[in-house]
Amino acid sequence: MKDERSGYRFTNGVFVESYGVAVGKKEGEGPLKDCFPLVFNDDRLGENSFEKAESRLQKEAMRLAFQRAHLNPVDLDVVLGGDLLNQCIATHYGVRDFEIPFLGLYGACSNMAESLLLASLFVDGGYARRAAAVTSSHFCTAERQFRFPLGYGSHRPPTAQWTATAAGTVFVGREQRKVRVTGGMIGKITDLGICDLNNMGAAMAPESG
Amino acid sequence: MTLSKKEYGEMAKKASPNTKFYLTLPKAFVIGGLICTLGQVFVNYYQSLNLGDTLSGTATSVTLIFLSALLTGLGLYSKLSKHGGAGTLVPITGFANAVVSPALEFKSEGMILGLAAKLFVISGPVIVYGMAAAWLYGLYYYFFG
Helix, strand or coil, X not given: CCCHHHEEEEEEEEEEEEEEEEECHHHHHCCCHHHCCCECCCCCCCCCCXXXXXXXXXXXXXXXXXXXXXXXXXXXXXXXXXXXXXXXXXXXXXXXXXXXXEEECXXXXXXXXXXXXXXXXXXXXXXCCEEEEEEEECHHHHHHHHCCCCCCCCCCCCCCCXXXXXXEEEEEECCCCCCEEEEEECCCCCCCCCCCCCCHHHHHHHHHC | CCCCHHHHHHHHHHHCCCCCHHHXXXXXXXXXXXXXXXXXXXXXXXXXXXXXXXXXXXXXXXXHHHHHHHHHHCCCHHHHHHHHCHHXXXXXXXXXXXXXXXXXXXXXXXXXHHHHHHCCCCCHHHHHHHHHHHXXXXXXXXXXX
């Protein structure tokens, strides 16, 4: 199902210069827990809404990425990012204070791949010295947006997915580092007719085929 | 590999784990049954206070609704319903939970456009179609009853 129209090779050298991750409690207890430098055990992160908490996760992930690479917001030419909420609200408030040119994306589950691909295109094409790809989700905000209130006693079938409470960012640039983005490919929409809201894995699997 | 929608649907169905009905059904039966038994305890108690049949029933409903709202507020009702399933959904306590949980959830969007506007987001359809069914039944009863 490969289509040459959508494949890209980044020949000028696009490298992962920095990254940052911030996650919630459940993620901090999971099999990948050792990969997460920043784990918040409070679902609200001390904020008064879950949406604000999601923005904070992004902010913390960005901050971590800046620290790791000893960079400042002025060193980034563009931020590409999004989340699952209406108008990508978590991302807007998450990256607002950094004052970096921003493009909001909505790819839902593909958002990290989408933002990384576009950030790499910016850098490889010479339109940005350095670009950030950022994505977040929060279990509690996603439940409210797409499903039921948290306190409602609904039942999950065994195929239901659990939205991660996490934010991640990757800075890509021209400075040579260990990890390089060599290429990318834009997927086509592949609809094999799965309509079950509680089986998104089956709905999305053909897309990555 | 090209799959038709039908073939893929069958594959997905085969790969999806089923609900363990041999666990969920008895749990729903027991927990739902316990809620109803609790209701009966209240009915007997109110009757012993000489409230009469109708008032005892009403007082029991009010008590169960209060308990469900309280448990929802404490974040316990969803934990109970994780095991109870339809056993916690069908009794009056489930309806109370369906009203209180959006109230708590949307409080952060304000008291009017949040809490009040979204209060019936789950229970609204039940009320709408419940009323419609009542009208239809009323009409039938009026003309043919």
